[in-house]
Amino acid sequence: MPPSPRRLIGPRPRTLLRDRTAVHLDDGREIEIERVRDSRARRLRLTVGERGARLTLPPRASLISGQRFLHEHRDWLAQQLAAQDTGGVVALVRGDSAFLPLRGELLPLCWSEGRFAQLQSSGDGVEFRLPARAGTPAIQRTLRDFYEAQARADIGRWLPRYLPGLPRAPARIRLRPMSSQWGSLAANGVLSLDLSLVLGAPAAFEYVLVHELCHLVHADHSPAFWREVEARCPDWRLQRDYFHAEGRRLKARLHALLSG
Template sequence: MFSGGQLGMAQQLEGDWLELATTGGSTIRVLKAAHPRARRLRLTVTPKGARVSYPRGTHPAQVSAFLRSHADWLEQKLDELNLLVKPLPPLRVGQPVEIPLRGERIWLDWDEGPYPRIASGEGVLTLILPRPHTRALPVARGLLASHLESLIRRDVSRWLAQYVPQLGLAPTALKVRPLKSLWGSLDTRDRINLDLALALAPPAALRYVLAHELCHLKVRNHSPRFWAQVETLFPNWQEQRDWLRQNGAVLKAELDRLVADVAD
């Protein structure tokens, strides 16, 4: 698909990921992991995605250089597994497009009406905008961002009613917004942040991220005690974590196409 050696500079992200951009516009996300017994850098690719492991204390610049030196091999393997995030066509007013929503593929359509709103139907989401269409695209993006946030808040409010009594703890606030690399976070004031892109994922994936952040109310690290708490709150969490690792880059690219430039 692309010629060798076209990977751009690796950009270190929050969390456990590195993101690499190709000159063709594709994005590669590589899971990074320090390994206590590793003696050298190692790059692997599976159907779950790409992973680079390295000895503890390795400088991030060394990891980036290592990935660039294996650009040909990495790009070829990811392309073979259809894991490259290919450029998405831009959102255009009046042109229907297929998008993911809550883990399903639906159509995003357009119509005219007296005021801006979104109408939901079976397998279709319709953006209704008045004429003239001078600011149609930014208005449409704002509508989409608000709609996606409302879907997340609706689910979260229902699950919190179950989880808070189990934990005996509750977050002080919830913020939903586009996040560059993370799916969620818990700040020092016990406020939960969730990525708006989770509205595009299956509800179970969103539920896992919520449970994950809620468990940080009790355990602030990722120790075995933390994961035991996650297992209690959300059994079989590994399946949803793996799904996000495999499909996350695509979801974030889809969200960027839909709501790019919308203020938090």
């Protein structure tokens, strides 16, 4: 009698259960936390991103142990939230917001009524024209289009300088908000850049572009790769330090402006 076939058992599908909880900081603030029970998690983990704080619990961890973990790490949480400070930048309010962040500066912002939603440079600042009935979604769409156009203008100035030393040009350049990375290069040659780069120092933005372009030469982060970066951007360490100091704030600002 032939042996019965063995049943192959694959990995169990990942399950995520989400809810909300809160923790009180020593300064009196109550901070809302996204609580996620992850079937693949092995330990309690607290993280802070541009979307806020999240507590991850493994399947067998109790809610009480999760609250205790939050309480024990409340000082760390306060420090991380301070690092996420948007510098006073929140979602734009029509007729009220007076400044717009761009290229490491806060530009004077004026408002006017127009037939179409449009944001454009005006003297030393920017002017936001909106139809009378335009609401928050129109403001956010127009602002995102403006930032992407400004970022592409910067890339258009920088890119010709670097193309002659590359084996090929990027297949396409995408600009979008990215949760953790500043840029990436896909196997198909599509180069993605974080839209929040246009809010920061132009030299730092240019460094990220150079970094990703050098992956067309070396796909890894080997010494040979960093030699390529060094040849094109000698002050890359300075720009990397800039992101360590300001990176979270840039991402939080963009999130506040486009999703606040």
